[in-house]
Amino acid sequence: MAVVETEKREHVFIITLNRPEARNAINGDVAEGIEAAIDAFEADDDLWVGIIASSGKVFCAGADLKAISSGDAGRLSTKRGGFAGIVKRERTKPLIAAVNGAAVAGGCEIVLASDMVVAAEEAVFGVPEVKRSLVPAAGGLFRLPRAVGPAVGMELMLTGDPITAQRAHDLGLVNYVVAQADLMDKALELAGRITANAPLAVQRAMQITKRAMVDSDEELWKASTDAMRYLGGTEDFKEGPRAFIEKRAPVWKAK
DSSP: OOSSSEEEEEEEEEEEOOGGGGOOBOHHHHHHHHHHHHHHHOHHHHHHEEEEEESSOSSSSSSSSHHHTTOOGGGGTTTTTEEETTTTTSSSSSSEEOSSSEETTTTHHHHHHHHEEEETTTTEEGEEEEEEEEOOOHHHHHHHHHHOOHHHHHHHHHHOEEEEEEHHHHHHHHEEEEOOOGGGHHHHHHHHHHHSSSSSHHHHHHHHHHTTTOOOOOHHHHHHHHHHHHHTTSSHHHHHHHHHHSSOOOOOOOO
C-alpha cells in the first residue's frame, strides 16, 4: 500500500497522505512520495490545480517521532521541498489543502504551504512545538502570523494551543468550513472554479499574489507588467476574447 496516493480527475490532481494508522505523520517515505507527486503535478501541462488530502481521521500529525528516534530524521525533508517534500518547494500551480481532521505541528505547516484551504468542521490547526521545547521551523514561524495576523499568530506560537476550523476561517487561514462528508466535494468544486479559467493566467496571478505581503510595491508593479507581457504572447490570450465574441465557453490550452 502506497503511503502517498495520487489520482487525476480531468485537470485536477489529488495527492492523498495514506498512513492513517500513524495519523499520517511524515516519515522518509511520505516526504519522498509527496515530492514525487508534486514533480508529476508540475510536469503535466494538462494538470492545472492540485488538492492535498489525507485518509483516516487526521490530516497530519507532523513529523513521525518514531522515525526521528530511530535516526531517520534526515529523510523527513527532501533537498528540493524541505520538510515533507513540500514546505520549501517552489510551485507554479495552485494547491488546495482538504483538511479532514487535526493539522498540527508539521501538518499545520503543510497547510500553510498550500494556497487555499477547505476544512471539515472537526478540523483543528495548531503549532504545539513550544510544549516540547521546539519551534515550528518548517515555515510556521512566519507563515502562520502572515495568515492569521501578528497578534493571534503570536498567541498560537507561544501557547502552542490549537484553534478550531471555524476560528481558522474567521481569521482568514481557511477558505471554507464544511461537513466532513462534503469535504472533497467542496475542494473539487473550488478546484473546478479555478480550472474554468485560463491556466497560465491563474499561475501568474498566484505567483504575484503570494508575494503581495513580502515584496515592495515597486517589485509587484514590475511583476504585474511582466505577467501581462508574458500572457500577451500566449494562445490562450487570444482565445479569451474570441470565446467572448463568439458567445461560447473558452477552450484553454495552457499555451
